[in-house]
Amino acid sequence: MFRSLFPNDVFVEMDRLQREIQQALDLSPNIRGFGRGGFPALNIGGTPQTVEVYAFAPGLDPATLEIDLERGMLTIAGERPSALPEPGRQSALHINERFAGAFRRVISLPDDADPDAVSASVKDGVVHISIQRRAAAQPRRITIH
Known part of the structure; x- marks a missing residue:
């Protein structure tokens, strides 16, 4: 991919805008809609x-x-x-590919997720959130008497 070290390069700006528009329109195939x-x-x-x-x-x-x-x-x-x-007289920003700013991700959970049984932990920059499924919705084997 072409990258210019010169500010105000119209082709680089058009490439950046095209990628941002494509990312905004590119939805996951999941019906719950993750971008x-x-x-x-x-x-x-998940597990059962x-x-x-x-x-x-x-x-x-x-x-x-x-x-x-x-x-x-x-x-x-x-x-x-x-x-x-900040770009100014003493510094220049040539390429900025790392996201900075406010973010918000929203995930639709299955109906059997129990909001009272949630735990979260962090390790090496990975946040792990575990949500228990309601006991009534969990699979169970029924024995024949």
């Missing part, structure tokens, strides 16, 4: 007993993250500060 390219990146899966969410947020202080679960919607929000100096 690709968002921050933090997410992996979501739990729903597992992994949010990849390296460099963020876990205390600054807001994780809420309300009406079947899990929300992960916060702000990622910029580590770059």
